[in-house]
Amino acid sequence: MTEFLFKNGRILTIAGQGRQPRRNEALRELSALESGWVLVKDGLIHDVGDGPGPDTRGRVIDLEGRVLMPGFVDCHTHACWAGSRYDEFDRKLAGASYLELLAEGGGIMSTVHAVRQASVEELSANLIHRIEQMARLGTTTVEVKSGYGLSTEAELKMLDAIRIASDTMQSTVIGTFLGAHAIDRDTPEFVRTTIDETLPAVVEAHPGITCDAYCEEGAWSLEECRRLFEEAQSMGCPIRVHADQFNSLGATHFAVEAGARSVDHLEATKNEDLALLAHSNTMGVLLPCSGYHLDDRYAAGRAFVDLGGAVAIASNCNPGSAPTPSIPFTIHLAVNRCRLKPAEAIVAATYNAACVLDLQDDRGSIEPGKRSDLIVLDTRDERSLAWEFATPGPRMVMIGDSLHDLTPFGG
Incomplete structure (x- = not known):
């Protein structure tokens, strides 16, 4: 079993009700956890919450306040x-x-x-x-x-x-x-x-x-x-x-x-x-x-x-x-x-x-049971995605059960 715990980050869950596309006010709702955690097991999101997070025998990634969000x-x-x-x-x-x-x-x-x-x-x-x-x-x-x-x-x-x-x-x-x-x-x-x-x-x-x-x-x-x-x-x-x-x-x-x-x-x-x-x-x-x-x-x-x-x-x-x-x-x-x-x-x-693409049942938001397609931004404020341009990509990218650390120069 592969297990990861992302903790101490700003988690943009984008979780909501139903499976319809978001409109109006729902389109602006990121459902963010200010000091949250996400537990991943075998390529799926197992649990999500606010606070210090559960115990785990898997790898722990301290986000240090950075943004964790669904993959694009x-x-x-x-x-x-x-x-x-x-x-x-x-x-x-x-x-x-x-x-x-x-x-x-x-x-x-x-x-x-x-x-x-x-x-x-x-x-x-x-x-x-x-x-x-x-x-x-x-x-x-x-x-x-x-x-x-x-x-x-x-x-x-x-x-x-x-x-x-x-x-x-x-x-x-x-x-x-x-x-x-x-x-x-x-x-x-x-x-x-x-x-x-x-x-x-x-x-x-x-x-x-x-x-x-x-x-x-x-x-x-x-x-x-x-x-x-x-x-x-x-x-x-x-x-x-x-x-x-x-x-x-x-x-x-x-x-x-x-x-x-x-x-x-x-x-x-x-x-x-x-x-x-x-x-x-x-x-x-x-x-x-x-x-x-x-x-x-x-x-x-x-x-x-x-x-x-x-x-x-x-x-x-x-x-x-x-x-x-x-x-x-x-x-x-x-x-x-x-x-x-x-x-x-x-x-x-x-x-x-x-x-x-009719794939919203298993991706696009951070909710238990969905694929653990996740990205860690090298910022504590997701608005940097809109403000900056021609910058490097995320700090980490997780696709299913594979985590890729893209931190440049080991910084």
């Missing part, structure tokens, strides 16, 4: 890819827009060409490296989308690479099917092929996998997304959608009507659609790292939260619009650009992000 859940990434976008970065610096590059056959499609040429071993090795980077920054659960294959064979190869990473890593890795990421102009009847051939093959290999789509000018239209999602739902797949990144095409309204698990991006969402989303059971996922890297456009996070929306945040780690593995930086941007409060951003990156 990165609920939206494209972290499985090959190649690079350095040449396009030069073009972007010269004034080319994201949609211009996509229309020219670059952007997403340049990565598609690299992924099609890569082996599953290369893809999984690249992904494992990025998940390790994420773990060093406190992310213990990560969602990873396909979408750089855009053919049945290549999409299945990507999902195989994601599964290899999941089997290899201590972190939890969740795959999502994003065959509707772009339009391959070189493939006749690409949309029909994706819906009628690729989707069934993916669902056969990965029953119940979540199906995602990128609804945007130059990518998938609203009607094409509707056809895909109707077919996916008939096969028992939950749905999510990238919507309103640059243009509002009606995908947010459709996603709410269709019962989508989340709508992600929301930079260009109309006020009426934002209100509709806020009053629904569909979650809104903010991806502020894209705005930082591309065009300084950000979702109206404060308005969405004030309307009562269930919000999560994610890194959107990808080679084109958000080349970062960092949830701490995402929290910084969510507060300083989307205007969330620090506590709201922390809940959005932990418990609410777990809700997007």
